[in-house]
Amino acid sequence: MAEILIVEDEIPINTLIRKNLELVGHKCSSVYDGQAAVEIIEQHDYDLILLDVMLPGLDGFEVFEKIRGVPTIFLTAKSSLSDRVKGLTMGADDYLTKPFEMLELLARVDAVLRRTKKEAKFFAIDNVTIHFDSRQIFWDGAVIDCTPKEFDLLEALVVNRNIALSREKLLNLAWGYDYEGDSRTVDVHIQKLRKKLGLEERIITVYKLGYRLEV
Amino acid sequence: MKRKTYLLTLVLFLLFFNGSILLITIVNLNTSLNNTRSSCLREHDFITAALAKDLNALERRGSAAESALSSLFGSYVSYYGKQNVYLALAQNSQTLYSSLPPEQKLTKTPQIPPVGQRIISTVASPDRKYISISGALPIPYDTYVFSYYYDLSEHTDSWKQMTSLLFLIGIAVSSLLAVCLILLLSRIFKPLRQISEASQSIASGDYANRLPVTGDDELAEMAGSFNNMADAIENQIAQLAEAAAQKQRFIDNFAHELRTPLTSIYGYAEYIQKAAITEADKLEATGYIMSESHRLQNIAYRLLDLAYLRSGDIIFAPVVMEELLQSVSETMYAKAEEKQITLAYESGFKLLDGDRDLLQSLLVNLTDNAIKACISGGKVNLKSFMQDGNKVIEVRDNGRGMTDEQISHVTEAFYRVDKARSRAEGGVGLGLSICELIVACHGAQLSFVSQLGEGTITTITFYNSLTSR
Known part of the structure; x- marks a missing residue:
C-alpha cells in the first residue's frame, strides 16, 4: 500500500509498529536515531513518516524541520500537551501518544494516507474490487448491490485487515458510537457479506474475539 | 499605634500648654494686684497724713475745720479722680463726702476700722471692682474715717485681654503642633510601615523584597534582622522549589521509563491476540514481552535499592x-x-x-x-x-x-x-x-x-x- 518510515529509538516499539503496519500491507523501514532518519529520507521517498519526538542526537522536531514536505505523524512518549501542540503547529499531520493501541495507530495512519496519497483508492481481494471513493463493490467488474452499512463494515475489515476486530469494535466502526444495536447485527451483516462476495474463506471467525479479514 | 501616640501626645501637650498659660497669667495678676495694693496703701498713708496736716493748719489759722473740709476734700478728689481713684470721708459711720459716682452703689459698705488700724478689702459695685482701704485720720481727728477706692476695671480688662491673646496664640501653636506631630510621627513610624508592607509582600510570595537599612539605631537593627530572616526564607523556598523540581523530574522520568516497556508489552500482547501471525512472529513478540518485563523488574529492584539506601541504616x-x-x-x-x-x-x-x-x-x-x-x-x-x-x-x-x-x-x-x-x-x-x-x-x-x-x-x-x- 504505502511506504512508511518509522523513526523510533526504542527497538521493541519500533519493531512493534513495523509489524502492525505490515499486517495491513504497508511497506516499512526502521531507523533508530534522528541523523539516520535525515539521511535515509534524502535517499528515498516515503509516503509517511512516523517520528518519535524524543530521539538521541537530533530530536523529532529537528528532524521534522529538515524533512519538510513528507507527511508526518509524531510519536510523543510524554503525553505532554506542549509537545503535541508544538508538533501540530509545526505542520505535522497528526500525533500519537504512547502507549497507543494497534487500531488507533492504524486508523491515524490510514486517515493521513487518505488525505495525502493521490493515487486511486481501491482495494482488491480474490474476485472482489472495492472503490472507496465511489463506495462501490465489483465482482469481476460487475457492480454488486450492497447496503451502506454492509459497505461500512467491509471497509472497517479491509482497513484493519489481518487484525481481529471484536463485534463491539465493528459496531463502533461501521454504525458509530451512538448506535445501540445488538452485536448480533454484526453477525448477520458478516454472513451477508460472506455470501454476496464469496469471502467465506477470507472473513474468519476468531474464537471469542470477533472477525478478521485475512489477506 | 500611631493614632494613639498622636492623640495622647497632642492631648498631653494641650493640657500642659494651656495649664501653664493659665498659671502664668494668674501669677502675673496676683503680683500686679499686690503691687497695686501696696501703692494704694502708700497713697492712703500720704493722703491721711496730708489731710491731717491740712486740717491742723486750718485750725491754727482759726477757720472752722468742718467748713473748710469740704473744699479741701474737693481738691483731693479732683486730683485723684484722674487716676481712677475715688475718695470718701466719714465721721462716726456717717459718710460726709464721697467721690464714688452715686450709680456705683457698693454691694458691701466698708467696715469701720478700729483706731490706728486700716482695713484693706476688695469691694464691688454691680459692674466694677475696687480695692478699698479705710483708716482713721491721726489724733485729734480720729473721728474721721478716710476711705480710698482704687478702681480695678482697667486691671481686669487688660488681664482678660492678655489671657484671651495668650489663648489665641495657644490655639495657633497647638494647630501647628498637631500638623508637625503628624509629620514627625509618620516619619518615626515609616520603618514600621515598611516592615509591615514588606512582610505582607513576602507572605504573598514575593520573597525577594528587602527593607532599606539606614543609620544604626534600633530600627536599622530590626530592619537588618528582618532582611536576614527574608534571606533565610528565600533560600529555604529556593531549596524547596529545587527539591520539588527534582522530584518532578524524577516522576516524569520514572513515568517515561515505565511507559516505554509497558507500551511494548501491551502492544505485543495485543499483536499476538488479534493478528494473523506465524510461529516465528509469535516467538519474537513473546521475546520482546519477556525482555521488557525484565526491564520493568530491573527498575523495581533498583528503586528498592535506592529506598533502602535512603533509609540510611x-x-x-x-x-x-x-x-x-x-x-x-x-x-x-x-x-x-x-x-x-x-x-x-x-x-x-x-x-x-x-x-x-x-x-x-x-x-x-x-x-x-x-x-x-x-x-x-x-x-x-x-x-x-x-x-x-x-x-x-x-x-x-x-x-x-x-x-x-x-x-x-x-x-x-x-x-x-x-x-x-x-x-x-x-x-x-x-x-x-x-x-x-x-x-x-x-x-x-x-x-x-x-x-x-x-x-x-x-x-x-x-x-x-x-x-x-
Missing part, C-alpha cells in the same frame, strides 16, 4: 581493601574479557571502614560504567591510595569520556549519557544515583574528571574524620 566494619578490589575485578572479569578490555587493580592501603556489600556494589557499578565507556582494547584501572591523609578509591578508564554538562546530570535518576547504548546494554539509568547514595552513606565524596575521547576518572574520597569512627 548501614553497619560499618573494617573491609580488607585488597580482597574487595580482587572480588570486584573477578565479578567484572567476564564482561571485560568479552569486550577485550584489560581490567587491573592495585591496593595502596589495608583496611577501610564501611559496609562490604555496599562498597562492592558501588565499585562493580563504577567498573561496569567504565567498561561500557570503553571500546574494545580499552583499559580500566581500579586503584586505592592515601591522599592528604584521606583514603581514596579511583576507577579510571580510557573510554569515550563526558562533557561537563553531562557530568552535572550524571547522578540524576534515569539520566543516561548515551541513551540508545545504555538501553541496548540493559541499563535503567539508576546506577550512579545508587552509587552516589552509597558514597553519601559512608560520608565520602564522589567526583568525576573527564575529557571527551580521553576517558574518565571517578574518585571516591573517604574523609578521615568521618571514616575513622
